[in-house]
Amino acid sequence: MKKITVLTLIVGCLLSGQSRADDSQALQQQLGTINSFKAQFIQKVTDAQGEAIMQGEGNIALQQPMMIRWQQQSPDETLFVSNGEKTYYFDSFAEQVTIMNTHSLIDSTPFVLLTSKDPEQWAKYQVLATDTGFSVTPNKGIESQVEQLDIAFSDDKQALSSLTVMDTSGQQSLFTFKDAQVNQPLAATTFEFIIPEGVEVDDQSQGE
Secondary structure, three states: OOHHHHOOOOOOOOOOOHHHHHHHHHHHHHHOOEEEEEEEEEEEEEEEOOOOEEEEEEEEEEOOEEEEEEEEEOOOOOEEEEEOEEEEEEEEEEEEEEEEEHHHHHHHHHHHHHHHHHHHHHOOOEEOOOOOOEEEEOOOOOOOEEEEEEEEEOOOOOOOEEEEEEEEEOOOOEEEEEEEOOOOOHHHHHHHOOOOOEEEEEEEOOOO
């Protein structure tokens, strides 16, 4: 599940309560203008010492509320799809599909903030404004393998330009977006997943 945890990464900071509230409100307002988002991405991963360990590429699609399609095309082919209710993670090399309950999964990742206006979800995270955007960290008691999520916006503030994710080991993943399309209609099938025949299915949603 290493690749799944890549989708659940963030950083921490100590701020006054009022400052956190103001920054959180500012981020919510900016993300609130993005009802849908689609782009190609380039991924660069570095270890805790800053040494490059991997580079890849793929595509992403987001839509309110809580719909995500994250497809990595290299160096491995993997697909992460959430329709708002269930989340599917498909590893084509392992020929395995993992099914999870979206509402349980998003409780431990700040990525939900990109696709949710739910006040209960936003209350679980602290937000700090930065020179290029915002840094998001989970509140104490929120279990997450993500230590920091940095969100950067394009110069015109209309689209996401990059996401930087740091995990508990200090590994950092930078996702830089290109060819972004904002608030364009997305096909209904974008967030659907049909389980291929003959693959192993690990359904974890039934016990959640």
